[in-house]
Amino acid sequence: MTIRQFGSYLAAVRVCLSRLTVTFGVGVLVLFLALAGPVDALSDTYLFSVHMLQHVLLILAVPPLLLLGVPSTLARQLLAWPFLGGIERILGQPVVAWILGMGTLWVWHLPVLYTAALESESLHIVEHLCFLVTATIFWWPVLAPVTERRLGPLAAVLYLFPASMASSLLGILFVFAPRIVYPFYLHPDDTLGILPLLRGAWGLTPATDQALGGLIMWVPGCLVYLAFALVPLFRWLNEADGPPPDAAGDLREAGAGATPVGSNVGRSGPSPQELGSRGGATGTGAVTTFQKEGAWIKR
Numbered sequence: 001m002t003i004r005q006f007g008s009y010l011a012a013v014r015v016c017l018s019r020l021t022v023t024f025g026v027g028v029l030v031l032f033l034a035l036a037g038p039v040d041a042l043s044d045t046y047l048f049s050v051h052m053l054q055h056v057l058l059i060l061a062v063p064p065l066l067l068l069g070v071p072s073t074l075a076r077q078l079l080a081w082p083f084l085g086g087i088e089r090i091l092g093q094p095v096v097a098w099i100l101g102m103g104t105l106w107v108w109h110l111p112v113l114y115t116a117a118l119e120s121e122s123l124h125i126v127e128h129l130c131f132l133v134t135a136t137i138f139w140w141p142v143l144a145p146v147t148e149r150r151l152g153p154l155a156a157v158l159y160l161f162p163a164s165m166a167s168s169l170l171g172i173l174f175v176f177a178p179r180i181v182y183p184f185y186l187h188p189d190d191t192l193g194i195l196p197l198l199r200g201a202w203g204l205t206p207a208t209d210q211a212l213g214g215l216i217m218w219v220p221g222c223l224v225y226l227a228f229a230l231v232p233l234f235r236w237l238n239e240a241d242g243p244p245p246d247a248a249g250d251l252r253e254a255g256a257g258a259t260p261v262g263s264n265v266g267r268s269g270p271s272p273q274e275l276g277s278r279g280g281a282t283g284t285g286a287v288t289t290f291q292k293e294g295a296w297i298k299r
Contacts, residue, residue: 024069031062035128044118045188046198048206052174052213058128059105060224063136067143075145092149094141094159101138102166104130109170111181118184138163142228153236157229164225167217174214180206 033039034057043051079085091097108114108127117127141151141159151159173181180186185206188195198204204212 020069020071022069023065027062027065027069030057030065031132034058034062041192044124045191046185046195047204047209047213048174048182048185049204049209049213049216052171052216055131056216056221056224058131059101059135060221062132063139064143064228067136067139067145070145072145072147079146088140088149091137092140092144094151094155097137097141098159098163100134102163104134105167106170114182115184118182153233157233160225160229164222164229167221167225171214171216171218171221175211175218177210177214180210182210185209 034054039050039054039057043054079088091100108117108130113127117124141149142156144150150156
């Protein structure tokens with residue numbers, strides 16, 4: 001599935017190897033590693049911690065990489081379709097995207113659904129699809145290929161910081177749970193004959209495994225959310241420290257062409273002495289003058 005997906009992407013963008021292509025390719029590779037090989041085998045039967053690693057990859061690694069690898073021109077062409085554009089206008093709303101992303105994360109970790117997914121391969125596939133789809137929706141307001149669809153730096157912080165708290169809270173619950181949350185891992189079906197190695201040599205008892213899985217969701221997960229929130233914010237703050245080059249050039253040009261205060265060059269009004277003499281000669285009283293930007297304004 002992932003190889004076909006990457007091939008379809010290359011056919012759509014029609015570009016040579018570039019940063020976007022590499023980013024998208026890495027996302028496809030991470031997706032393949034998460035759903036195949038040792039990670040999938042250990043997570044489905046033996047280790048809750050590896051299962052949490054799989055979920056972290058599906059939620060916090062694959063969707064951001066895929067979104068960052070989509071060219072903006074391709075995204076604009078897809079959103080130009082009325083059907084896709086209409087869906088994006090609804091699901092791309094930050095409140096909707098946040099609720100879908102965090103809600104899916106919590107709902108699928110309820111013991112009844114989590115255990116049912118482990119016992120049913122088809123339901124397990126549905127679970128993974130839900131994570132991929134809703135996580136992509138969640139990351140869209142932050143990493144959308146169409147920049148005008150993205151949140152600003154401050155709004156992104158307000159969007160991602162509560163998400164990091166929600167993910168961390170779920171991980172903390174696993175770390176400090178007084179009992180095994182998912183009894184499925186107490187007596188797994190040791191088809192590979194590696195249970196003595198995991199429990200004995202590696203010391204991954206069910207309690208240790210559960211605490212490790214909670215830490216994986218808690219610490220790395222929190223760091224990913226904060227990184228995507230703070231890096232653009234710091235960049236924005238650094239750019240705001242000084243005026244843009246064009247603005248600085250305009251200021252220099254304005255300063256070079258300005259008339260010094262008190263200079264007679266380019267002065268369209270009479271001098272203060274002339275005004276005073278006129279006021280004294282006509283007896284009309286004092287004339288108030290103001291000096292602004294090198295020019296005399298008569299009131």
